[in-house]
Amino acid sequence: MPPPDRNADRDQHAAILLEGVGITFSTSSGPLRALDGVSLAIRPGEFVSLLGPSGCGKSTLLRLVADILAPTDGMISVAGDVPASARRRRAFGFVFQDATLLAWRDAERNILLPLEIASDTHNARQRAQRLLELVGLAQFGGAYPWQLSGGMRQRVAIARALITEPQILLMDEPFGALDEITREYMNLELLRIWEATRTTILFVTHSSPEAVFLSDRVVVMGTNPGRVKLDLRVELSRPRDPAMKETVEFARHTAALRRALVGETRPA
């Protein structure tokens, strides 16, 4: 694999750009270096997965991009802006591992939450309805979270993240809590939604097959401190088909990821 492309032209037009990003948390047992020297450029419309074991800082990285956390060092640019500005102009949506729906709001009113907070009421209900249709829940606008299955709740969360029409979607293990069958189905649904909306997706997962199946690129991260170990371009054609998972090509990709994950160096 070639090293990450450092092409200046691409960097300028990057949807997400990280340069030497690090973060140190102060804990009761002293400072903890959670991320160190992370550089990454993600093109507009690209689907990139962050893959790594627990504690590699992949969720932290996502929170740095989302301006939930601030980096100790390095530079982050999101949609050509500093993360705080990108957040305020709603350039990205965020999907959490647990759907984080508000229990007292039905699906439609959960999807409307970002618009309410932005005081953007123009055609709000029609926009919510269109998104309910996009995520395949047209008939479930009036259902409360407790009435929905795990997969359905995550669809609502995706619709909520998309309602402000962000250029970028940040997803933190969104299907990690789902059973395998639902997860595979949600992967296909996500690709369909991605192709319909043409957003840039940065997707955190700890499943290699999921990362390969979904992504244009898989970034493997290592621990202590969290850093990029491998940036793998996925050479599978689009649209993706679940049958691809049985191909040698697919196995070659997951094997490369596995080797990077267990810390083996690839022979050149």
Place this chain on the structure above:
Amino acid sequence: MGAVQVAARVAPTRRASPTTRLLVPALGILGVLSYWELHIRFFKVPAYLVPAPSLIAQTFVVEWPTLQRNLGATVIEAAGGFFIGNAVAILLATLFVHNKTMERTLFPIAVAVRTVPIIAIAPILVLLLGNGYAPKIVIAALISFFPTLVNMVRGLEAVEASALELMRVLSATRRQILFKLRLPSSLPFLFAALKISTASSVIGAIVAEWIGADTGLGYLIVVSTFEFRTGLLYATTAVASFLALGLFLAIVVLERLVIRWQPEAPKR
């Protein structure tokens, strides 16, 4: 084998029909009252010691104008104290959640007020505020205040970390976080506290009336005890307990109207 046994044990737990659920307790109460009546008639217990249920019922009808007049006073005091005590508790809890210094300053005072026995504080307040409604309302408020303060602080803080991250990503203001996230998610905690407050506010009002009053159920209890009008004493006690029950049921109905969602499903 174990599974079969468990299934066999679980299967017969079906819900009792509505008639059974009402009939069984009603029969229980009827049984106690019948025994009470028969015991007093058989052993010829004097009425000034323990009145028979029939005498209490009779007193209830004969003395209803007196009971009603005194009930009115206690309702004003208990309800007034309930509203004031809980309103102050809710406002203070909201303040505490937003200002930790304020919490550290005022919470010990709240605890100190709580530790002073109501019985001890009542004469002081009667001296300060006179013989009217004011000291009763203050005492009912004091007794209602603390459980609601503690529960409300817990409720406002019982917000999932990811929900707060969501509000951050949506660039919500503190005011929006309060009204769209913290207050709705605190409502189940608030109602739990309000239910406790209903009974205690009635207790507070009655205790305050013992110290100094010329009207109210507490006053009636003191007077009927001194005059050995035991039938009236028991009837007044019954009215006081119906008052507490009525307030409790009012809160239960309000809770049903307000909380229409199912609380969070148990965590995986």
